[in-house]
Amino acid sequence: MNENLTLGDRLRIARRTRKLSAAQLAQKVAISPSYVLKLESGARKASPSLVLALSKALHFGTEALTGQPYYGEPEAEDGIHAVIPELRRIMLCYDTPGDLETAPRALPVLASEVDQVAALRRDARYAPMGPLLPPIIMELTQIALGGRRSDQPAAFLHLARAYRAVNSLAHKMGHHDLSHTALERVRWAAQQSNDPLMQITSAYLVAGAMLRQGAYSSARRKLLALRQELERLQPERSFAQDSLAVDGALLLKLAVVEARENNPRGAASYLREAEQVAQMAGNRDSLAYEMSFGPTNIRIHEVHTLIDMGDTGQALARLAEWAPVAGSEWAPPSTTVGERSSHHFIDVASAKLAVGDRAGAFEDLQRARKVAPNHTRFHPSVRETAAALLRMDAHPSNELSAFGSWAGFTAS
Secondary structure (H helix, E strand, O other): OOOOOOHHHHHHHHHHHOOOOHHHHHHHHOOOHHHHHHHHHOOOOOOHHHHHHHHHHHOOOOHHHHOOOOOHHHHHHHOOOOOHHHHHHHHHOOOOOOOOOOOOOOHHHHHHHHHHHHHHHHOOOHHHHHHHHHHHHHHHHHHHHHOOOOOHHHHHHHHHHHHHHHHHHHHHHOOHHHHHHHHHHHHHHHHHHOOHHHHHHHHHHHHHHHHHOOOHHHHHHHHHHHHHHHHHHOOHHHOOHHHHHHHHHHHHHHHHHHHHOOOHHHHHHHHHHHHHHHHHOOOOOEOHHHOOEOHHHHHHHHHHHHHHOOOHHHHHHHHHHOOOOOOOOOOOOOOOOHHHHHHHHHHHHHHHHHOOOHHHHHHHHHHHHHHOHHHHHOOHHHHHHHHHHHHHOOOOOHHHHHHHHHOOOOOO
16 A cells, blocks of 8 residues: 555545546536546545545445555554454454453443543544554453343443444544444443433434435434434433533534535534534533533534534634634634544644635644544545645745654655
């Protein structure tokens, strides 16, 4: 695998492999032939929805265009992919686990370790999180399948949370088959936990995977059905705080679905409804059921949906409008979980590049790296933004060159 190829390079190779002209591909995805050529040259960046449309038109998986999973020199620094083979084995043997050399630790100890894993996942610290997962999952599985009956529901609940961490790690690293397997395991364990909100959370994660695969109508139907189920479990006027956070997360995902289908009115409607739910919850950022919901995440999603629909100018205007000081721009508070903050800065870097603010784009890439280096290094958009900045600059700074090399792309 050539780690120095950009999405545009891979798009050109894939198009020629399918023996399509730029005009023929453009017709399939409803863009102009000149736009296809600009994507291939790196003069334009493709949004996530366009990457998905192109991959579907070419009958390739999205990884054929993004180049995931990424290995190369950065892998030698932290060995972040090294745990993947063991996780594959554990996911396969989920209901017939191997024997442990010693008895599993007590459930409260394992629950505390899952809390630690969840915190690492939220901050996108995948390198330290990965090695913790196999022993925790194996021990929890022993308790869930063969422990005391009174311990089994809680063991399954924490097992579902651990599987969720596997899903996140695998998805972010580009091991999408493992990510999908982990989702099935989350759903299995959640069902055994007898916890209704965990079961809704597991289905929410499946809807997110549907969204990433371009199954927008299926994702929408699932999310709407989950809101109905939540309403059935706890009528609106008596929603507990945890239920409000889960409901808010469902609304934010629905907003992204509408943005992917280029429906700005629908996306805005769900964002406004999410604001109402946040008000009911006291306008506080929360992490109930590991759902990051509250005023901060609503703003992050508002910017994301605008960028996803190509309205980069409006997205940047929102940041200026929300700024605490004139002439600055809004950013998530320092208390925001790393994965959410880094997503935001990666989005904004892409938007700034689109409007020609190269210095601002690089600054936001650096901010993303500071809050969540693992997430930033392996994010496809980061590679494309860094590659574009390097190609646009005849004499890139040492700082930019070093960043590109760290992210796995060097100027040619």
